[in-house]
Amino acid sequence: MVVAFRMLPEVVWSMPRYGSLNIHGSLLPDLRGAAPIQWSIALGDRLTGLTAFSLNHAIDEGDILAQTEVEIGPNESFDSLYDRMAAQGTQLALSVLHEMGSEAHPRFTQNKEAKHRSAPKLGPEFAKLESLETAKMIHDRIRACDSVPGASLPSPINPAERFKLFSSSWNSSGLPGHPIDLYYIIDNEGIRINGSDGFADILEVQWPGKRRMQTSEFLRGSLLRGSFALNGQKFE
Secondary structure: OEOOOOOOOHHHHOOOOOOOEEEEOOOOOOOEOOOHHHHHHHOOOOEEEEEEEEOOOOOOOOOEEEEEEEEOOOOOOHHHHHHHHHHHHHHHHHHHHHHOOOOOOOOEOOOOOOOOOEOOOOOHHHHEOOOOOOHHHHHHHHHHOOOOOOEEEEOOOOOOOEEEEEEEEEEOOOOOOOOOOOEEEEEOOEEEEEEOOEEEEEEEEEOOOOOOEEHHHHHHOOOOOEEEOOOOOEEO
């Protein structure tokens, strides 16, 4: 069995009698790549899964040995989903390893012609929220970046700095009638990302130079209040 994040030479993965088994965090061929769990959350999926497959010359394209589905909670973070999938992945691997020597164990060639999404390695831009178009997209990206690297926005105090947002809770009721479609509010009730499609309550934040803390704790120690564009500009 192999659990790795880089291409292994054929002399290594072809060494075992029945080939080398890998576990991937999606239902292949969907979300091939380095970060399938983060991308599945960021894309708003409510269902993902695990795939046991045989290694070959291409990345994540070997024969499928077994798959299992995993539901994603509407407010579930990457850390939570990863822990659950790691436990289920262990059981899937043990089950497949037990059966790999059997000629009756099925293998399914991946459909190379079918359209599927990719899950490339995460870059710095993945955590920046200001380019996203809806409140739901922001909510999903916050969950995908929790706890590392932490989703972020420009600080309304100093736009050259950024603050991080964690633990988002989604509500599909929009709050229309504001001067821009997508913005955030800091008031005595909390921090809320609002859009025409709904809003996300931010439960934890990390201000520049500060530790991660509950939003209620941050509000007790800060006088910052108001409505802000995603670039940090305040408006009335």
